[in-house]
Amino acid sequence: MEKSALQIARAAYQPKLPKGLQGNVSVKEGAPTQSVADQEEIKKLFPNTYGMPLIEFVPGEAKTYAPFNVGVILSGGQAPGGHNVICGLFDGIKRLNPESKLYGFILGPGGLVDHNYMELTADIIDQYRNTGGFDMIGSGRTKLEKEDQFEKGLEIIKELGIKAVVIIGGDDSNTNACVLAEYYAAKKCGVQVIGCPKTIDGDLKNDQIETSFGFDTACKTYSEVIGNIQRDANSARKYWHFIKLMGRSASHIALECALQCQPNVCIVSEEVEAKNQTLDDIVTYIAQAVANRAADGNHFGVVLVPEGLIEFIPAMKALIAELNDLLATPEGAAVAKDEQREWILGKLSAANKAVYESLPVGVAAQLTMERDPHGNVQVSLIETEKLLSEMVATKLEQWKKEGKFSGKFAALHHFFGYEGRCAAPSNYDADYCYALGTSAAMLIANDKTGYMAIVKNTTAPAAEWVAGGVPITMMMNMEKRNGEMKPVIKKALVRLDGAPFKEFAAHRDQWARETCFVYPGPIQYFGPSEVCDQPTKTLQLEQAK
Ligand code: FBP
Numbered sequence: 001m002e003k004s005a006l007q008i009a010r011a012a013y014q015p016k017l018p019k020g021l022q023g024n025v026s027v028k029e030g031a032p033t034q035s036v037a038d039q040e041e042i043k044k045l046f047p048n049t050y051g052m053p054l055i056e057f058v059p060g061e062a063k064t065y066a067p068f069n070v071g072v073i074l075s076g077g078q079a080p081g082g083h084n085v086i087c088g089l090f091d092g093i094k095r096l097n098p099e100s101k102l103y104g105f106i107l108g109p110g111g112l113v114d115h116n117y118m119e120l121t122a123d124i125i126d127q128y129r130n131t132g133g134f135d136m137i138g139s140g141r142t143k144l145e146k147e148d149q150f151e152k153g154l155e156i157i158k159e160l161g162i163k164a165v166v167i168i169g170g171d172d173s174n175t176n177a178c179v180l181a182e183y184y185a186a187k188k189c190g191v192q193v194i195g196c197p198k199t200i201d202g203d204l205k206n207d208q209i210e211t212s213f214g215f216d217t218a219c220k221t222y223s224e225v226i227g228n229i230q231r232d233a234n235s236a237r238k239y240w241h242f243i244k245l246m247g248r249s250a251s252h253i254a255l256e257c258a259l260q261c262q263p264n265v266c267i268v269s270e271e272v273e274a275k276n277q278t279l280d281d282i283v284t285y286i287a288q289a290v291a292n293r294a295a296d297g298n299h300f301g302v303v304l305v306p307e308g309l310i311e312f313i314p315a316m317k318a319l320i321a322e323l324n325d326l327l328a329t330p331e332g333a334a335v336a337k338d339e340q341r342e343w344i345l346g347k348l349s350a351a352n353k354a355v356y357e358s359l360p361v362g363v364a365a366q367l368t369m370e371r372d373p374h375g376n377v378q379v380s381l382i383e384t385e386k387l388l389s390e391m392v393a394t395k396l397e398q399w400k401k402e403g404k405f406s407g408k409f410a411a412l413h414h415f416f417g418y419e420g421r422c423a424a425p426s427n428y429d430a431d432y433c434y435a436l437g438t439s440a441a442m443l444i445a446n447d448k449t450g451y452m453a454i455v456k457n458t459t460a461p462a463a464e465w466v467a468g469g470v471p472i473t474m475m476m477n478m479e480k481r482n483g484e485m486k487p488v489i490k491k492a493l494v495r496l497d498g499a500p501f502k503e504f505a506a507h508r509d510q511w512a513r514e515t516c517f518v519y520p521g522p523i524q525y526f527g528p529s530e531v532c533d534q535p536t537k538t539l540q541l542e543q544a545k
Helices: 005-011 039-045 082-096 122-127 147-159 171-186 215-236 252-261 269-274 279-295 314-328 330-334 337-347 350-358 361-369 384-401 427-445 499-513 537-543
Strands: 025-032 053-059 069-074 101-105 117-119 162-169 192-197 240-245 301-306 411-416 451-456 466-471 476-481 484-489
Touching: 039 476, 039 484, 053 427, 069 082, 082 101, 082 122, 082 162, 082 427, 147 162, 147 171, 162 171, 162 427, 171 192, 171 484, 192 427, 215 240, 215 252, 215 301, 215 411, 215 427, 215 537, 240 252, 240 384, 252 301, 252 499, 252 537, 279 301, 279 350, 279 384, 279 499, 301 384, 314 330, 314 337, 314 350, 314 361, 337 350, 337 361, 350 361, 361 384, 384 411, 427 451, 427 466, 499 537
Parallel strands: 069 101, 069 162, 162 192, 192 451, 240 301, 240 411
Antiparallel strands: 025 053, 053 466, 101 117, 451 466, 476 484
């Protein structure tokens, strides 16, 4: 495999480890824990893994360990640093006993069920140190939730003599990891399950998890390009750039990029929902920013739009729900494409019909086009950035006729998502992930199951980070999923009373009117610590004491 000069140099980077993981490791146990809500139900559902203590790793005495085998799975969307979790896990188990083995299940949880695996030897591991992507073993979105899957998995686990499975995933994958841990514990299979917090979306965080890995690198990658676009906008002075940013549901990515780049506008879905805003409210807000800047002679700007916005606009949510139901009926499924719009208009309730008719025809068609396997609209396929800019253009035309706007408005569109998910991990993610993998190895060696590896205090220098484990049941509550109450890890949306949003809200009026752009530049892997090791603004603001 041919490598770039940076890849070669970067392979030699030795991720920094917290003091507690650097030498011999001891376990410091905290008090028993409780789930964040619905304690009685969660306890009943997880009798073997509920209430376990928090774990912290501290420097300790030398201990000998018999060799043990571990299986690892990458689950869901790619996130920078996944390979370093595996490298930390590999180095961790080999450090405890060089005879220990690591197996990678191929293409996600499906690899466990289908017995598709490979042994990860030092040669393989060394090729992937500090690299982005999940291509070492691939990833997949198969949900591990059924008993027959657990049993199929157990067959290969037994065959390979695996002591523990590490599942690297987001909130849903870690919820499933907990269910699997409980299942194997209840059956006394002698198989441990450990989770690791992954997702660029940044929505797997709580009192115990400071951030999910990948968020740092992905946001820095998007911010570099947004900064470049801002500089282009400020040079040509003739375009408004509408940039949609990945993040299935929460707006953490858009908010972090706004804090890093100071664009003119950033929409935060959680605020839209909290204020019960309509699409027209959002369009009016952006159009007003365009008009204000035009009055100052500035016919350019940058607007950030979170990917999940559509589902947070209450009126759109209601429309989508009714469309889902209509299109799921036999009549809805059979209607010809060229007759669909008329059919839908004839069936929708008056309120939803008005919303549907207010949308540009192309966007309205996107709402009815693609359904996922559960029958839902795939919101990521809706070009929200185009929807907004088209509606802003229409509004400005109207204002022009009314004499309220005399400027120019030309829009360009971008969507940044996949560009950032496999970037080479920043020092933060490289170190954080390596420490998470090492923690997972130590949790396994200490016979823990149903835990997620964690690393805290990550705004301090890496040596002062605190590694350990949190019982997954501690982060759970009951939520309605597909009509049924289920135990799940609570998803973290942007908090409007949180420091990152407050910081943004305190400055946005100035950023909207003036040109306050910041150009973060590319991620730096070598150089002074203040350039290379900075955590995200979100984390810095959240952790500021
Ligand atoms: P995870 O939650 O699995 O980490 O994936 C997040 C994500 O990158 C979202 O931001 C995005 O909406 C989605 O995956 C895209 O999914 P796919 O990779 O299947 O296109």
